[in-house]
Amino acid sequence: MSRSVLLLVLLCGGLVAALAAGAALGEVPLSAAQYLEALRHPSSAAGEIVWSIRAPRTVAAGLVGAALGLSGAVLQGLLRNPLADPAVLGVSALSGLGASLVIALGLAVLPGAVETAALAGALAAGGLIAALAARFREPETLILFGVSLSALGGAATSLVFNLSPSPIAAAEVLSWLLGSAANRDWTDIGWAVPAMIAGVALSAYSARGLRMLTLGDEAAAVSGLPMARLRAAAVAGAALLTGAATALAGIVGFVGLAAPHLVRAGARDDPGLTLLPSALAGAVLVILADLASRLIPTDVELKLGVVTALFGAPLFGLIAWRVARSWRA
Amino acid sequence: MSALLTITDASVRVGRALALDGVSLQVGPGELVGVVGPNGAGKTTLLRAALGLQKLVSGEVKLGGRDPRTTPPAELARRVAYLPQGRRLAWNVPAWRAAALGAPNAPPAKARQIALEALTAVGLETLAERGVLDMSGGERARVVLARLFAAGAPLILADEPTAGLDPDAQLLTLELLRGRVEAGGAVVVTLHDLGLAARACDRVVVLHRGRLAAEGPPRHALSPSVLAEVFGLDGAILDTPSGPVLAAGRTGPSR
Numbered sequence: 001m002s003r004s005v006l007l008l009v010l011l012c013g014g015l016v017a018a019l020a021a022g023a024a025l026g027e028v029p030l031s032a033a034q035y036l037e038a039l040r041h042p043s044s045a046a047g048e049i050v051w052s053i054r055a056p057r058t059v060a061a062g063l064v065g066a067a068l069g070l071s072g073a074v075l076q077g078l079l080r081n082p083l084a085d086p087a088v089l090g091v092s093a094l095s096g097l098g099a100s101l102v103i104a105l106g107l108a109v110l111p112g113a114v115e116t117a118a119l120a121g122a123l124a125a126g127g128l129i130a131a132l133a134a135r136f137r138e139p140e141t142l143i144l145f146g147v148s149l150s151a152l153g154g155a156a157t158s159l160v161f162n163l164s165p166s167p168i169a170a171a172e173v174l175s176w177l178l179g180s181a182a183n184r185d186w187t188d189i190g191w192a193v194p195a196m197i198a199g200v201a202l203s204a205y206s207a208r209g210l211r212m213l214t215l216g217d218e219a220a221a222v223s224g225l226p227m228a229r230l231r232a233a234a235v236a237g238a239a240l241l242t243g244a245a246t247a248l249a250g251i252v253g254f255v256g257l258a259a260p261h262l263v264r265a266g267a268r269d270d271p272g273l274t275l276l277p278s279a280l281a282g283a284v285l286v287i288l289a290d291l292a293s294r295l296i297p298t299d300v301e302l303k304l305g306v307v308t309a310l311f312g313a314p315l316f317g318l319i320a321w322r323v324a325r326s327w328r329a
Numbered sequence: 330m331s332a333l334l335t336i337t338d339a340s341v342r343v344g345r346a347l348a349l350d351g352v353s354l355q356v357g358p359g360e361l362v363g364v365v366g367p368n369g370a371g372k373t374t375l376l377r378a379a380l381g382l383q384k385l386v387s388g389e390v391k392l393g394g395r396d397p398r399t400t401p402p403a404e405l406a407r408r409v410a411y412l413p414q415g416r417r418l419a420w421n422v423p424a425w426r427a428a429a430l431g432a433p434n435a436p437p438a439k440a441r442q443i444a445l446e447a448l449t450a451v452g453l454e455t456l457a458e459r460g461v462l463d464m465s466g467g468e469r470a471r472v473v474l475a476r477l478f479a480a481g482a483p484l485i486l487a488d489e490p491t492a493g494l495d496p497d498a499q500l501l502t503l504e505l506l507r508g509r510v511e512a513g514g515a516v517v518v519t520l521h522d523l524g525l526a527a528r529a530c531d532r533v534v535v536l537h538r539g540r541l542a543a544e545g546p547p548r549h550a551l552s553p554s555v556l557a558e559v560f561g562l563d564g565a566i567l568d569t570p571s572g573p574v575l576a577a578g579r580t581g582p583s584r
Contacts, residue, residue, distance in 0.1 A: 039361075055477075063465055080419035080420075138494075208433060211426075211430065211433075212430055212433055213419065214418055214419045214420050214422060214427065214430065214475075215418065215419075215427075215430055215476065216413060216415070216418075218377075218382070218411070218413035219412070219413050220409060221380075221382055222380050222382070222402075222405055222406060222409065222410075222411045222436055223402075223406060223430065223431075223433055223480075224402055224403045224405070224406025224407075224433055224480070225402055225433050225434075226401075226402050227402070245370070268421075268422060268423055268426070268460070269420040269421040269422050269428055269460065270420070270422050271420060
């Protein structure tokens with residue numbers, strides 16, 4: 001037990017540090033006096049930079065990371081597959097499709113339109129996968145359907161590009177698909193938070209079912225738990241979390257895959273105990289990635305999804321290497 | 330004797346074929362029942378039908394007097410515990426955590442205590458903190474048995490619990506299951522080793538192509554004619570000072 005408590009303490013400490021760094025650091029360097037002024041007078045120029053630009057952006061990055069990390073941990077537990085993440089089930093792809101459509105149709109000016117479309121796409125994918133999960137228990141089946149849904153979502157998004165009325169609309173869609181927490185304000189966060197809360201509640205409810213799935217579907221089916229309900233909660237929770245994260249910051253890859261792996265050993269591999277640390281680790285990762293996108297001196301600011309994929313893809317390779325070695329052993 | 334499990338004339342279709350064809354079976358407390366038969370005879374299907382995991386095309390299953398398909402999950406788990414084939418564990422959780430999965434509805438502290446008692450019963454108390462994937466196959470087999478015992482159900486259905494184990498571990502597995510029978514429970518176990526079935530079981534059920542080919546005390550159910558007709562073996566179960574053994578050879582080039 002102490003090991004998982006230590007892990008949580010470390011992650012909470014890391015999160016506080018990351019939040020502070022996220023609110024404090026940025027392209028415009030501030031002096032110590034300006035930081036003091038920002039703390040004392042939030043409406044001052046320095047205060048505006050810290051509280052209206054950097055803080056919401058950092059909180060948005062943290063929420064996105066937490067949602068994706070938790071969603072990945074839920075899906076890895078549900079599918080009993082360490083390589084599962086929100087992209088595997090097509091949830092990200094359909095969420096991205098929904099948002100792309102709205103942007104390409106020029107409806108992005110309506111408040112909440114992109115967010116609602118992203119969430120609707122994620123829920124459509126989640127609903128479909130949940131219906132399939134009720135019918136087929138084998139995780140392999142879900143992964144196969146997810147891959148096909150993901151490919152379909154990707155193709156449809158390409159179609160949106162293809163038919164997009166203007167290069168500007170296409171550029172906007174692309175920019176959104178690359179993912180970013182830049183320019184997010186407290187209102188944007190407000191749109192995403194209710195879905196995230198629902199997703200967290202469903203994930204927490206499904207935790208004991210995920211743990212039971214350690215024994216496999218057959219044993220879990222007569223274990224005394226209402227597995228059909230717990231499984232549906234897991235899928236719905238993961239879909240809501242992914243949809244809300246995509247709504248807030250576009251497509252941010254590899255966090256859902258990487259966060260659970262970073263904490264799994266500390267949680268002694270327990271799929272239930274992996275959930276909370278995965279959320280915290282995801283938050284820290286995305287805040288740091290967002291900081292990197294701000295601080296790496298490039299002419300055009302790096303996109304969040306680009307940074308997480310640049311760090312995440314090699315990690316994915318490392319995980320695959322370790323998994324392959326454990327198969328050979 | 331009140332039956333823990335009653336299967337009446339059950340038929341199950343898997344794909345187009347009848348995997349189970351009018352099979353009846355009754356199991357009561359204090360019995361260790363072995364289910365044997367060639368590959369594809371319907372052994373696993375029989376257990377899955379008994380648990381309500383498999384829909385019947387005809388016939389009836391009663392687990393503790395109730396249809397398992399309409400029994401609420403928690404209630405079902407109070408009547409029966411199931412060990413499926415393979416004993417695969419997805420994650421490298423500590424042994425006690427895996428054993429505690431037998432008591433998912435108990436409060437955490439109570440579940441841990443139940444798990445540690447079950448691990449002690451299978452002789453693994455010193456390895457309670459060891460990750461299950463860091464264990465040998467024999468140790469892992471005992472962990473999944475501990476999970477089964479932690480459930481505390483009067484009826485245990487175990488699908489090939491001895492597969493892939495060395496001879497000593499096979500005997501130990503059946504000894505541990507026998508312990509549950511002596512405590513007043515009942516165990517139905519599918520086996521491929523006919524000698525082991527003859528040695529360990531009170532009653533043997535022989536399935537052949539989905540039908541009940543023979544049933545009764547081991548020596549009766551595994552008579553030379555059943556060995557020949559069902560298994561294609563020319564031989565017999567022989568008594569030796571250290572228990573019954575199967576002495577047999579194949580009767581022909583194909584079955």
